[in-house]
Amino acid sequence: MTSVLVVEDEASLTETLRFNLEREGYDVHTAADGAAGLSLARSVQPDLILLDVMLPVLSGTEMLRRLRRESDVPVLLLTARTAQSDRVQGLDLGADDYVTKPFSVVELLARVRAHLRRRASAVEAVEPAAIHFGAFTLDRARRQLRRGEAVVPLRPKEYELLAYLSRHPGQTFTRDQLLNDVWGISFAGGTRTVDVHVRWLRQKIEQDPARPRHLITVRGAGYRFEM
Numbered sequence: 001m002t003s004v005l006v007v008e009d010e011a012s013l014t015e016t017l018r019f020n021l022e023r024e025g026y027d028v029h030t031a032a033d034g035a036a037g038l039s040l041a042r043s044v045q046p047d048l049i050l051l052d053v054m055l056p057v058l059s060g061t062e063m064l065r066r067l068r069r070e071s072d073v074p075v076l077l078l079t080a081r082t083a084q085s086d087r088v089q090g091l092d093l094g095a096d097d098y099v100t101k102p103f104s105v106v107e108l109l110a111r112v113r114a115h116l117r118r119r120a121s122a123v124e125a126v127e128p129a130a131i132h133f134g135a136f137t138l139d140r141a142r143r144q145l146r147r148g149e150a151v152v153p154l155r156p157k158e159y160e161l162l163a164y165l166s167r168h169p170g171q172t173f174t175r176d177q178l179l180n181d182v183w184g185i186s187f188a189g190g191t192r193t194v195d196v197h198v199r200w201l202r203q204k205i206e207q208d209p210a211r212p213r214h215l216i217t218v219r220g221a222g223y224r225f226e227m
Contacts, residue, residue, distance in 0.1 A: 003027040005046040007037030009055055020105050034058030041067055048116055053079035061093060068094040068156055074115040091183055094156035131166050133214060133227045136205055138166055152204050161197050165225035174222040198223060
């Protein structure tokens with residue numbers, strides 16, 4: 001049975017989510033603070049997590065930060081904060097989606113189904129555990145980029161963008177496609193976000209960032225990755 005972990009300190013909302021998720025056929029686990037949520041995530045290993053941002057003991061963003069060191073489970077943030085900077089922070093930490101309270105339960109369930117379908121497709125896809133290009137190795141199991149034996153530090157979205165592009169070498173993606181597939185349909189930022197992350201990646205993987213060999217700009221279209 002597909003399992004969903006709900007980490008939310010508002011008891012009435014937790015029960016509403018539990019009722020609706022169980023009606024959809026999911027096995028539901030709940031926690032009321034970030035520390036308990038992180039412990040459950042490690043022990044239960046759910047297929048998806050609904051995570052409130054404002055939590056006692058350990059905040060939702062800190063729980064997400066720690067979780068991303070060891071897991072790529074889909075995480076949907078639930079929050080009353082509406083500022084774009086808050087959304088960007090959560091997504092940059094590795095969240096897959098962002099839902100602002102109050103929200104439609106029907107829409108939330110649709111997002112849950114969409115992310116679970118995407119994850120199932122990713123698991124079914126046969127992919128190499130590591131990709132080698134130039135002097136670098138992209139290790140999917142560890143979510144790491146290495147140059148030789150040295151780990152190249154990457155922000156969560158830098159890693160996800162590089163991993164996504166490297167799965168489709170030679171294929172050109174528009175900025176809008178990358179925003180939708182890497183940042184998610186709820187991301188409120190503009191396409192400049194993609195350009196900024198590409199620039200950061202080039203500084204780390206290109207011998208001459210001004211004349212890139214791997215992350216290529218396709219004028220009037222977007223970007224493509226070359227091995």
